[in-house]
Amino acid sequence: MWKPDRQNKKPLYEQIADHIEQRISYGEFPPGSLLPSERKLAEQLGVNRSTVILAFAELRSMGIIESRSGSGTCVSNTKWGATPKHTPNWKRYAEGGSFLPNLPFLRRIREALNQNTSLIDFASGELSGDLAPLDEITKLMSEHPFPSYLGYVNPQGYVPLRQALVTYLDQYRGIRTTESSILITSGSQQSLYLITQCLLSPGDAVAIEDPSYSYSLPMFQSAGLRLFRLPVDREGVCPEEIRSLHKKHRIKMIFTNPNFQNPTGTLLSEQRRSQLLEIASELGLPIVEDDPYSLTDYEGIPRPPLKSIDPIGSIIYIGSFSKIAASGLRIGWMVAPHSIVERLADARQQMDFGLSVIPQQVAAQFLKSSYFEPHLERLRMQLLFKRDLLVEALNKELPDLIQFNIPQGGHHMWCKLISAVNDSKLLEEAIKQGVVFVPGSVYGSDSGFVRFTFARAKAEEIGPGIVRFAKALRELIR
Template structure:
């Protein structure tokens, strides 16, 4: 419904700007959707046409909408280079999952996935299915015990958990760190939120991989940041492109997911990692390394060292338990210079985003339990099997029709389809066939790409997925 609030003190044209932005963010207006003509919109809102024109001019300047001669005004489908300003308080998105309500396709997929009456195959959700979460014993603690443990918590989190993370990083990656360099967070998204809100300012330019799940996150726009695409090749981000972005836009920070990158599954080569940290150190560009999948490599896979190990001072490292323990385990961590960690910890407390002691104590207990390593190895084996199920089904059903690389770990297969999708709405055909996938536009690309989460697929479901994709391709040819 197109209606302005009567109690707002903002100028009317800014009220119209806020109204349209809100409709876009909550999914009422979809990317590429056409807005009412200026005269009609003015009549609906009961304002002068000149007021509507001024509002649309403002939205055009922000790249929120696009005006096309002879076609009218449409919602911009891209976010590259967009400066959203700070007209809306997005902090409530902190507690959301990987895809926020500002991505209507993903929101609708979430609704369908929860509709138990529908026979929907969920190959979209980037989380472990329930049957793959660990069956580990948790400690039986009294209320008094939790209160006692709370005395071991400071602004940066539960001290025993930080010590455990310190030991784990040393054992797994040879990364030497100290507990005062570790901030416990309620998942990776809180770490990203704190970085974007506290270390950057509105209007700053940041570079993210293309394609990347970072593109789908509203937290960059909520902080008023401009995101720019950093192209990748088979070895990872293209360094020459990063240099060009820096000189053209004065990039202030680089966000990468170098190991089993989401959505491509790509592992950045060691040589490219060395080049990246060297160039960023020279240009004084901090790197944010998001690393949720390193421990989910195939048993025989060799993974290069984290960027953090190559440059401890210039890399902020984000880890998480959610891909190993399940999405309800909202525990992550951020590793960086002690001064940065202290600043972010204090800022979080001022925002009243403190952590509950309960998940921290439980996470520490699980990480130290005897069965944790066995669970990790079992999970690696199951993921490898499920990847094989999907690849075998696709090769049998659609031989030589699809383009993809087989990842050696992680959750996802990134697939190029042999047909064109003219608009975002064309991807609805998957949901209409009771298959939930993540289309490429959510990751910032225009090619006919889809991300399939094989982690959620049994052998039977993988076969069904291949059959559905075949039907869709045949129908579009």
């Protein structure tokens, strides 16, 4: 990202004016289009807002931009010899389309993290850099010869990776399968996207845990699905509700995350597991089982997934490396009946022509290597350590204002705020204090909940992060 040069003799505002003029002339901001706000530009360029105001004044005096009261600053139409008719109305295109944008809270969090790298991050659902097996992967990449062919790979994914997953799934997840039942995806996100786009039709009803990570994904709405809520308590989702939901709404599919659910961290009890399978089978309903966190079990005894007790193949199982190794690999997988795998592989070809072979090869080597098991052990210990730091900090800073259950695995802590607070105001105040989290309403719950991810922040940031959050919270309920 370009920044003005403070050593340069030319005043900052002139440098900024020149830079904006250049970007306009490149077509980045076509005639008639809206420029970023003064506040946003000032944050991006690392200058005072007044400097941006001066730069805009300069551009305005040259006729390059126009300020319209109430609608921000636009690139001038006349200057560039264009009438509004001549330039596509890009704004309308950007706002059109049937695919919905991300939720405002999530876009705000991303924007804040992009602009201020010193924010403490309790929002991003991923591992901190030091927990990823970076050294191991670097070693594997330099030790192993590169595959001899760099073309499109099989639509279901690179065969050696699927073979390695057959062994992994048997050994670590108790799932017996063959490579022809496996589809490699770029992560759980793409698995869910393929399912919602290709196996369901607009108007179809689906049952989703409440709260659930799924509510943070506009893809369900983009696909025109009707979402029905299954309450989650301390034992996990309550399956009994499915029967009545199905009676009323003709449910087509059930989405669940039984082990260390995102965001609540709960573990579905044994009894509920059999109940869930029984009801689904009775109604002939497929279950989509998302299983990203099982191997983070802090006791080191990962609970088996529902898929391991699915004799009649009613489960589409989703796994990934993102939460147990590195999200930057972008490697996930699905295990499903063959007809489903074939259909989704065909659709994925149309969307992106499949994944790069390079990270697939790296993932296959990592799974088969002697690095994998020690990596998991270290990961579990570190996550447990970070969880304890978070619990300690919350007990110290907010004993009177927050309630939570302590999760036995996963990345997240789900907290109830005892006093009523406005989600949006709390998030803005927290950003001001230098910390981000995800408001619970993003996951479909009522306001008054907060999800803290303790995997992403560095261990030494967790205490100070909660101090900042506590300041923000006390500021608001004062």
